[in-house]
Amino acid sequence: MTGVLRLVLIAWWFQLKIRSRSAFDGLLSMVYPLFFATTIFLMYRAGSAGDTALVSAAVGASVMGVWSATSTTAASSLQQERRQGTLELLVAAPSRFSLIIFPLTLSMATVGAYSLVATLLWGRFVFGIHIAVAQPLTFALAIFVTVIAIGMLGFLLAVSSVRYRSAWALGNMLEMPVWLICGFLVPLSVLPSWLHPVAWVLAPTWGLDAIRAAAEGRPGWTSLGLCVVLTVVYGLVGALVSGWLVDSARRDAKLALT
């Protein structure tokens, strides 16, 4: 167990250092969500929804960046390893493949956490949106869990799209639907009812609800628990899928060909 934890921590830190030196993964991940947040703040300010809706949207907008930093880069991460010629080395490593890939996507979500803070500060100092947090410790815990959940969702996306050469396009395509379906910017109740089950199986839906609950001072432990459960499920499914894909690629000798 200690060895696994050490591997995850070291790989996460290593990947985080790589990403923080990339203009695309580092700088853009922080700035890009601000464009959307600014647009949304201006829309809410111009509209008739009131301050409560604006604050709720501001919390959601701050988490948008975590998913933005993860979706496209996670989907294309294994393709990038393949292009760099390091995918074979990762597969050949004595550690489980899933334990090497998860820290990679977790580092993306961590970069996104920078953007979460940046968006909250942007809202506070540029738009004067003051988010009064009723339960600061639960708020911080909910953010931590949501970042891990998004990292794990990215992990599932990364291993599921290993056979898809243009996976970055898939990740890019999924960016806004997740913002919309998980209720980052609008309440789930305004979306068509057939989308609700989709939202329920996405961990960010529950993570965001827990963050909002902590900010508003209502109980959010059920949402937080569901977020954790879904994160574990993503991890298990991702580990199974990655194991199956690696075995298949080894058996057919086509790791570099897909």
Next chain:
Amino acid sequence: MKSSLRLFYLGGLTSYRALFSWLTPWILIPSFVVAPIVQAALFSYVGRAAGVGSDSFFLIGNAVQYASVPCLFAMGNTVSGERFQGTLPLLLASPARRIPLFLGRSLPVILNGFAVAMVALFGGGLLLGVRVPWTALAPLAFVVAITSFSCAGLGVFTAAIALRVRESAVLSNLGYGVLLIFSGANIPLYLLPSWMATVAGWLPMTHGIAAARLVAGGSGMASIGGLLLQEAGLGLMYVLIGLVLLAYFENEARRLSTLDAF
């Protein structure tokens, strides 16, 4: 003249095919069909929740604004893609005239931007239940074509900057973000702070989006003539600035031997 036209057409076609060799349906559909429709839906729902605008307002604004994705990214890639493939020095060492060379590359991009915006208008209209009158379709297509040209002009400008900036994708993303806020796609210009509205007036798409909304609302071509002239004029201005910058950065790269330094 004949060789310039040949270079314009064949150079553009070859570049387009090289660019789109990686734009398979696996990329084309998620990036240029699904994403713009989802963007229009996202902002329509945010508009509903915020109590601002209408579905028609957001559909037209975002569909037209999404033309900026192919216009900015593909034009930026005409330089960064050559650099990535190792063919940029060969391209710039060739005696080919630069104006037809780069303008030829912008023509397929304009067509792509036009197609993306029109698909988003139709697809988003079906999803959101927004109906554009049949009589408005031809004028709307014309407005979208002018707007795509104008945004491709900004693309020529970013292509020039890509001679000095390695991460052209970052540059294009920034351009897309600026247009998202400033162009009036989601916030009417009169609701923006005055300095933002002033900046918006100098950006491509702002006048095109306004014209598209007027046309979809039943206005005739005569009423949008001024907006279209401003849109086309801005596009031309960005093309000229881009071509001057391309020449300047090329000369600087030759003089200082820095073509591959960025």
